Amino acid sequence: MNILIINSGSSSLKYQLFNMPEKAPVCSGLVERIGIEGSFIKHTVYRNNEKHIIEQSGFIANHGEGLKQVLALLTEGEYAVIASPDDIAAVGHRVVHGGEHFTGATLITDEVKHQIKKLFSLAPLHNPVNYKCIEVAEQTFENAKQIAVFDTAFHQTIPEQAYRYAIPEWYYKEHGIRVYGFHGTSHKYVSEQANKWLNKVDTKIISIHLGNGCSITAIKNGKSIDTSMGFGPLSGLMMGTRSGDIDPSVIFHLMEHSGYTLEQLSTLVNKQSGLLGVGGSSDMRDIRKMVSEGNVAAILALKLYAYRIKKFIGAYAAILNGIDAIIFTAGVGENDSNMRESVCSELNYLGIELDPNQNTAYNGELKEINKASAKVKILVIPTNEEYEIAHQCFELLS
Incomplete structure (x- = not known):
């Protein structure tokens, strides 16, 4: 077909x-x-x-x-x-x-x-x-x-206590303001590949999609139960040009004291922030090159990027009540072994222990890069959103 x-x-x-x-x-x-x-x-x-x-x-x-x-x-x-x-x-x-x-x-x-x-x-x-x-x-x-x-379909299993914001219910009922989540096709595909690799269905998985847009999802028994992107694709992790989580008070402050318009603020947090705003480029390869040259801003950008991911891993370990595996996927997740190492460092209390040799030997296919003795599997899984879409279409027609 x-x-x-x-x-x-x-x-x-x-x-x-x-x-x-x-x-x-x-x-x-x-x-x-x-x-x-x-x-x-x-x-x-x-x-x-x-x-x-x-x-x-x-x-x-x-x-x-x-x-x-x-x-x-x-x-x-x-x-x-x-x-x-x-x-x-x-x-x-x-x-x-x-x-x-x-x-x-x-x-x-x-x-x-x-x-x-x-x-x-x-x-x-x-x-x-x-x-x-x-x-x-x-x-x-x-x-x-x-x-x-x-993109949002996979996240429709998130429970109400995770998808509702702490604002009056009217805004949810009348305006649909809630967490929707994105990158759902990617998270669904790689988590299913992980379940096959683990040879079990009842799993606790954290899927980390790191591209120009970045998101992290807690997946229990194949279903999304929380995700970092919310009402729109701006919240959560630091991204190529998006700020990720930011205190709303910053927005109010810039409007009140610096006269920023809504359009200027949207441009700031969506197109001028993230790796670009902190490190000088939205491309991780450029950031790595600047780091090798001793660029202080680029070094800080990498630290911020990894730190945000680690915070979410800790939070999602709590709501999952444990972890069977974490997944790295998408452009940065699949290709940047240094970022994987930074994210996984000092997480041994969670059972996350990376094998440096396996990590640097990644060859573009599904691979386990944790130490053999580690309690948590660390998997690098190439995402394939187009195939996942084709697979879902085929299943629907069949």
Whole structure:
């Protein structure tokens, strides 16, 4: 069954085609700088254990135009992978915010689209684009089932005492103000891989997703019971450009004493903070290079970054009443052995003891990097959100 996965951002569109239930993609690609000068597409076809890469450049005005060019790459030329749009059985869409309405993969109907539209204000950078891509895909792949998989769905198992804020109930009832959580598709995928590795279902796992956006989730018996991102994707851990947790009094102070507008404050905490604000770059590789040169600000940025993660590990160990495993995943989690070492240091009282040799020998596949005698498994698991979306679509249709 051919399932095309679309993961759209504000100016980008990632896609992968799977012939389910095969896990390896048939092809994948990225449409970048949509609506911006310098637009390009990188399309990769996987055939006979070889990668065939096609690159195209030229202005792409909108996501609809980008998807049309993707369709041409899928159906035309030497490396065509389908004969026509009718060969696609389903299109799986990553939708960032599903509110309280959706707990799993959902067949898209007019009512589902209405609910996605109602949530535009809660995810203004993502849900409108996700919605537009659904509409374009409906026109492009007329006979395919359109399916939405929501970032927030995995976290709908969080209990009320964890998802409610300590403000009057009216704000929850009337405005939907509560913890929703994000990166749910990633946390779900890696925690299921961990359960298979541990060969048990009843587990207490802390999943740490470290990319440009960062979040940490407490998972008990396969279900999310708490997560660091809340009403929006700003809270919790320090990130590439986001501040993570910050005392709201700071916001009030800057408004009252420095005349900051809401737009300036949003830009500050979402786009000018985190690694960028403290260390000078949002890219961990740049920060590492500056640290090697003795840059004091970059050194502090790394200390802050690791410290925040350790605080959450301690908190989630408490609410889980123990830990079977912690997981590192996503760009930084999978590739930065020094950060893994910093996070795991001085946590031996929890049973977390990292093996330095195993840690530095990580090779890109699921790996156990704890000491053999350690009580808690430390796992590095590559996330695969696109496959997880395809898997959920396949299960829904099956």
